[in-house]
Amino acid sequence: MTNWHVITGGPSSGKTTMIRLLAQRGYHTTIEHARHFIDTQRVTGRTVAEIRANQREFQRSVLMMQLRQEQALDPNQLCFLDRALPDSLAYYRYLGLEPEPELLDALKTASYRKVFALDLLPLARDYARTEDSLAQTRIHGLLLEVYEGLGCPVERVPVLPVEERLDYILSRVDTEPAPAL
Template sequence: MIRQNGYVFTGGPGAGKTSVITALAAKGFPVVPESGRQIIQEQVASGGTALPWADKELFRDRMLAAALQDFEQQPGNGQPVFFDRGIPDLIGYSVLENLPVPAVLEEYAATLRYHPRVFIFPPWEEIYQGDTERKQDYATAVATYDAMQAAYTAYGYELLAVPFASVTGRVAFVLANL
């Protein structure tokens, strides 16, 4: 199944994806926020272990369940929908964390397709900030970017690097390249 109107934003943490997603939502575009932060918040609040610093595999599997639900619930009216990460991100995460990549994850990445053009946000040290959910250091953010680039390339997506610019400039770049 192909979601031609589903545009994925990927890259390492702290590169500005969420800021651009938020600005696009303010312009009235449908957006799908990243599930990882929500899962972390829920797990911390409930004392769960599906956390990237506790049980990486369970965390990945929870993100996969959320990504599948997000993919299925995406509006089909033809208007662009912007995803803060997609299913191939979970392959990149698995490789980055030395986790086995389940065959079902590979199957989903191959058959549940987004628009062939994916917007990748390069690491940007000047804006990178950690917080209570984002505990990675900048070097890990760079390694994550590399893993996402490899995962999306392996599944035949065209990667379009979002330039370093203001949020307004980045939004304009995305909209000009749909």
């Protein structure tokens, strides 16, 4: 068991805001790799449409970044992850893609202390987010299905004012040391 807590939810659920606030309060956090990958590719001159044109390549690139990140984390350190490996499986399912063997292998041993699934906010569009409200709802459902199917402890987080939502999460964080691996 790791001491990692996942912040997940469909597009526009407030994940990045929660991660930013957790970091501001001094907690160890990670980044969302899909947005990071898009940002690094845009710097080279590629458009979001070009980046997302080959969904298999896009998902694999995001997955490889997530795998490297989780392998580098200290399993004993309290950390809040902006998405985790099971999110990749949900997106592969959403897109109708066969999951990468590396993902399936990693999920056999993936371990998360708790998963905070943020209830959806009204969909906000930006340069990297291409989903509509139907996709938002479908992806959110797949995320819950995947995490619960893997036996992860999922805590649903209702829509609340931002600081109250953060306090809601922090009041449900397991503060005892994680059991030995």
